[in-house]
Amino acid sequence: MNKNIVVAIDGYSSCGKSTLAKALAKKLHFIYIDSGAMYRAVTLYFLRNQTDLNNHDLIIDALEHIDLNFHSRDYQSHILLNGEEVSEEIRQMPVSDNVSKIASIKEVRQAMVKQQQKMGKTKNMVMDGRDIGTVVFPDAQVKLFMTADPKIRAERRFKELSEKGEEVSLEEIFENIARRDYIDTTREESPLVRAKDAIILDNTNLSEEEQLAFAMEQLTPFLDKI
DSSP states (O other), X not given: OOSOOEEEEEEOTTXXXXXXXXXXXXXXXOEEEEHHHHHHHHHHHHHHTTOOXXXXXXXXXXXXXXXXXXXXXXXXXXXXXXXXXXXXGGGSHHHHTTHHHHHTSHHHHHHHHHHHHXXXXXXXXXXXXXXXXXXXXXXXXXXXXXXXXXXXXXXXXXXXXXXXTOOOOHHHHHHHHHHHHXXXXXXXXXXXXXXXXXXXXXXXXXXXXXXXXXXHHHHGGGGGGX
């Protein structure tokens, strides 16, 4: 087999990156890695243990006590934090309100990037996040950069949380998205930027089927290598 294929999907929060990544992985029979879930799990650990984000030594110590593992059911990625299934809890607002801040910490990003690169060495995979095409896999064969109107992103997130029974206002979600965008794009360590060779996918007015078709079109030249 030729060198394994890596599809890197970056973009803003609540743009549907994971939805597209899961669909691609299922269609291509690739491994799906949700890098955002990794940062969310670290955030959950820090919140639970009230880790002082201003204390470098405590951050390093906390990271040494975090063991992350993925398992898959029906192409749905589930994450384990020190053996505990936390896939639902990491999507709740307390984590959402803090994940960008914690993900901007240099030591956190270095630890996660190291794990992500190790995962991509031997498998055909789809990975989504903020710096996959720029830092984690700068040589990825296919890079997509996803964006959408902030209002649409907030409405999608509101619907998702409401369906899970979580009580949160649309205004609160909109403010959360705006704050995360600012932190993600201005942080010093691995900021969210579009890789020069990344293809922009604005899915403001696209259905899930339409964006999957667009992504598959970009992948076509590489399918004979799989």
